[in-house]
Amino acid sequence: MRYGLAIDIEYCTGCNSCNIACKQEHGYDAGTFGMKVTELIYPGVAEKVQIDFLPFATTRCNLCAERVSGGEDTLPSCVRHCQGKCMAYGDENALFEAAKKMKRPVMYLK
Ligand code: SF4
């Protein structure tokens, strides 16, 4: 069974808490990412623009294996600290169920 993350980008605010939580959990420096949040800017109408944020789990993401394997918390650090409450963690079946309830889900399976 594969495990991973599902993120509803409809509700991602681009706050970068997931990125920072990952850095703190793993001791990454400023230029190293387990989770990288990318800003996508679209031209809009009436002088408005639309901005999407896409959190991307990089190859450094190990789904917080040590943290979730019976430590103090059962959630990966990024999921625990997500300010938009738009992240889910679990096995692929649970994630597909979670994604069905999301408006614009993206999923990362390891
Ligand atoms: S699951 Fe853990 S390792 Fe992966 S991006 Fe989130 S905090 Fe980083």
Ligand code: SF4
């Ligand atoms: S912590 Fe949540 S809301 Fe903030 S950037 Fe990451 S996924 Fe988006």
